[in-house]
Amino acid sequence: MFFLIGIGLKKENLTFEAQKKIKSCKKIFIDSYTSVFSEGKISELEKLLGKKIFCLQRTDLEENSMKFFAEAKKENIALLVFGNPLTATTHLSILSELKEKKTPFEVIAGISISNFVSYTGLQEYKFGKTVSVVFQRENYSPESFFDSIEKNKSIGLHTLCLLDLDVKEKKFMKINQAIELLEKIEEKRNSKIISESVLVGIARAGSDSMKIKAGNAGELKKFDFGSEPHSLIVCGNLSEDETEFMKIFGNWKGTKNKKISEDLNEISVKKNLVLKVQKYFSLTEKALNKIELKKDLTEKEKLIAEDFLSMAKNYFSDAKHFQKKNDLLNSLACLSYAHAWLDAGIRSGLFDGKEDDNLFTLK
Amino acid sequence: MFFLIGIGLKKENLTFEAQKKIKSCKKIFIDSYTSVFSEGKISELEKLLGKKIFCLQRTDLEENSMKFFAEAKKENIALLVFGNPLTATTHLSILSELKEKKTPFEVIAGISISNFVSYTGLQEYKFGKTVSVVFQRENYSPESFFDSIEKNKSIGLHTLCLLDLDVKEKKFMKINQAIELLEKIEEKRNSKIISESVLVGIARAGSDSMKIKAGNAGELKKFDFGSEPHSLIVCGNLSEDETEFMKIFGNWKGTKNKKISEDLNEISVKKNLVLKVQKYFSLTEKALNKIELKKDLTEKEKLIAEDFLSMAKNYFSDAKHFQKKNDLLNSLACLSYAHAWLDAGIRSGLFDGKEDDNLFTLK
Numbered sequence: 001m002f003f004l005i006g007i008g009l010k011k012e013n014l015t016f017e018a019q020k021k022i023k024s025c026k027k028i029f030i031d032s033y034t035s036v037f038s039e040g041k042i043s044e045l046e047k048l049l050g051k052k053i054f055c056l057q058r059t060d061l062e063e064n065s066m067k068f069f070a071e072a073k074k075e076n077i078a079l080l081v082f083g084n085p086l087t088a089t090t091h092l093s094i095l096s097e098l099k100e101k102k103t104p105f106e107v108i109a110g111i112s113i114s115n116f117v118s119y120t121g122l123q124e125y126k127f128g129k130t131v132s133v134v135f136q137r138e139n140y141s142p143e144s145f146f147d148s149i150e151k152n153k154s155i156g157l158h159t160l161c162l163l164d165l166d167v168k169e170k171k172f173m174k175i176n177q178a179i180e181l182l183e184k185i186e187e188k189r190n191s192k193i194i195s196e197s198v199l200v201g202i203a204r205a206g207s208d209s210m211k212i213k214a215g216n217a218g219e220l221k222k223f224d225f226g227s228e229p230h231s232l233i234v235c236g237n238l239s240e241d242e243t244e245f246m247k248i249f250g251n252w253k254g255t256k257n258k259k260i261s262e263d264l265n266e267i268s269v270k271k272n273l274v275l276k277v278q279k280y281f282s283l284t285e286k287a288l289n290k291i292e293l294k295k296d297l298t299e300k301e302k303l304i305a306e307d308f309l310s311m312a313k314n315y316f317s318d319a320k321h322f323q324k325k326n327d328l329l330n331s332l333a334c335l336s337y338a339h340a341w342l343d344a345g346i347r348s349g350l351f352d353g354k355e356d357d358n359l360f361t362l363k
Numbered sequence: 364m365f366f367l368i369g370i371g372l373k374k375e376n377l378t379f380e381a382q383k384k385i386k387s388c389k390k391i392f393i394d395s396y397t398s399v400f401s402e403g404k405i406s407e408l409e410k411l412l413g414k415k416i417f418c419l420q421r422t423d424l425e426e427n428s429m430k431f432f433a434e435a436k437k438e439n440i441a442l443l444v445f446g447n448p449l450t451a452t453t454h455l456s457i458l459s460e461l462k463e464k465k466t467p468f469e470v471i472a473g474i475s476i477s478n479f480v481s482y483t484g485l486q487e488y489k490f491g492k493t494v495s496v497v498f499q500r501e502n503y504s505p506e507s508f509f510d511s512i513e514k515n516k517s518i519g520l521h522t523l524c525l526l527d528l529d530v531k532e533k534k535f536m537k538i539n540q541a542i543e544l545l546e547k548i549e550e551k552r553n554s555k556i557i558s559e560s561v562l563v564g565i566a567r568a569g570s571d572s573m574k575i576k577a578g579n580a581g582e583l584k585k586f587d588f589g590s591e592p593h594s595l596i597v598c599g600n601l602s603e604d605e606t607e608f609m610k611i612f613g614n615w616k617g618t619k620n621k622k623i624s625e626d627l628n629e630i631s632v633k634k635n636l637v638l639k640v641q642k643y644f645s646l647t648e649k650a651l652n653k654i655e656l657k658k659d660l661t662e663k664e665k666l667i668a669e670d671f672l673s674m675a676k677n678y679f680s681d682a683k684h685f686q687k688k689n690d691l692l693n694s695l696a697c698l699s700y701a702h703a704w705l706d707a708g709i710r711s712g713l714f715d716g717k718e719d720d721n722l723f724t725l726k
Contacts, residue, residue, distance in 0.1 A: 115472040115475065118455075
């Protein structure tokens with residue numbers, strides 16, 4: 001049996017299932033080129049498991065994998081993967097080859113960086129396509145990650161940016177390098193997508209020394225995140241909850257950027273509108289139920305009073321109509337207008353408001 | 364200390380870290396209203412941990428949480444959460460309240476349904492916003508999940524649909540119910556987004572009896588997925604890799620839907636074009652380097668031969684120009700045209716091709 005096992009971001013992320021399967025294996029390999037632990041070393045994992053782990057490089061996995069895994073037809077063999085398996089196509093290719101060779105396999109899920117995005121206060125379900133921000137090399141300087149960030153933002157979603165690494169050369173992209181690269185592309189394209197976004201840096205996700213900091217590009221470039229691995233989030237639209245929780249968990253100070261503030265303001269205006277409409281519906285309805293025409297009105301006064309009351313009722317019903325159509329601004333206007341007719345009736349002595357100075361503007 | 368602990372989708376998903384923290388706790392609660400295990404029961408988890416677990420309902424968590432968690436200032440208290448914590452805003456609210464009361468807390472990540480989406484052959488990083496498909500009730504029949512699927516698809520992304528559940532009433536939405544609901548909304552809106560998508564059903568993610576099946580709406584509605592929990596994926600654009608792996612791991616039979624096939628065809632035409640252009644560049648370049656004018660040409664023949672060679676070289680350089688502009692169709696046409704002049708020179712006896720019948724069409 002061949003086990004493809006996700007081992008998470010540090011040795012403590014190992015699951016019961018993973019431990020049990022690994023212990024049953026005759027030989028244990030690790031995919032050491034696509035990722036690394038956030039904390040700890042492979043040697044510590046070996047100690048914990050009491051087993052030797054053999055590192056495989058890119059070419060081992062992409063070209064010669066069956067040389068290593070052929071034995072899986074008879075023996076238990078494991079390939080360990082940092083984080084969660086199958087995110088790299090290479091893993092699916094290996095399984096597909098095993099399937100063709102009728103070698104049984106099992107996949108064991110592991111904790112990955114995606115399991116930590118909500119530690120920032122952002123909502124996990126609001127993330128779009130994940131991108132990899134890669135080192136720009138002489139003959140290889142793709143910018144497709146920037147396109148994806150733009151597309152995610154166009155429908156309001158956040159983007160998790162994984163940062164490039166070269167395990168062999170011990171080269172890891174830092175948050176400030178990633179931001180500088182994104183800013184360069186932004187400038188070239190005359191875009192404002194990075195400068196008008198809230199960014200969140202996450203260093204050493206899942207480790208005891210995990211560091212999270214939200215801010216604008218300038219603030220994050222200056223912040224000391226410590227050692228790698230680093231990741232970066234480019235926020236899309238922020239809900240009021242997210243804005244609140246980012247201040248608590250993302251160490252966010254809020255923003256002075258006009259564009260971002262306006263977006264956030266927009267949200268709070270909307271929420272206030274909803275609350276106001278709710279409140280006025282309740283107040284005006286109570287007022288309508290409470291009001292009575294004064295007993296001693298003249299015929300003429302009675303006609304006016306009835307007219308006032310009918311105006312109030314009609315506008316109250318219009319308010320309901322607009323609310324149904326989700327046109328809350330018009331609904332609010334109607335409620336306010338309706339209430340004014342009631343107050344007018346009271347203050348001109350046509351209505352009896354039972355002295356309720358909560359519902360009515362008494363003289 | 365308060366521990367908010369993700370326990371995954373079955374008890375075997377528990378991590379080293381989670382086990383250790385839980386064992387240190389005086390009292391253990393579980394959030395039992397937002398989710399359930401894919402496999403196994405809470406009582407089995409209690410047995411495994413040797414501890415009693417107290418179930419908390421929605422109102423316990425949303426309104427009275429501090430009644431249960433106040434002790435965390437002095438004792439270790441754990442709140443267990445199926446899957447990964449913090450995906451529900453309730454969890455962030457609890458932490459925020461603890462922070463305010465200066466009660467220390469720690470969050471422990473757990474395996475969630477997101478860790479399994481790539482088991483279908485789809486690429487995890489190509490997923491957009493996750494939605495919840497909810498039971499339509501008399502006064503509550505939101506369709507915002509449909510909008511989100513449309514938005515994700517508009518930028519080519521897949522959508523993971525979590526299906527509604529009511530733990531108290533033991534009511535779980537099944538894949539066929541979710542599809543029927545989506546189809547109803549599709550019809551009402553005159554959309555084709557569900558009928559022209561590949562869908563993937565996942566039952567009991569992460570359990571030993573996990574079942575994955577990709578197909579169109581009709582195929583999936585007929586398929587027996589067995590017991591819940593169920594989830595559904597609405598695919599966006601499929602890459603060639605995904606198409607291939609979905610057949611192997613998603614138990615997909617391909618599609619007869621014209622629109623979907625065209626989309627897939629489009630992809631393979633593009634990929635073939637890239638490969639063809641690469642191959643012809645290499646061939647034509649080799650041919651240009653190998654060719655020589657025959658020694659014994661007349662003056663007139665020499666002029667013709669030089670003309671042929673210059674045509675070939677010019678078109679080869681045009682091909683490079685078009686390739687740079689990513690106009691591969693014109694690039695391919697130029698390469699082919701260039702190569703024809705070389706072959707024409709050989710077959711008319713003007714060029715010496717060193718008898719290479721790999722590079723040239725010899726007589």
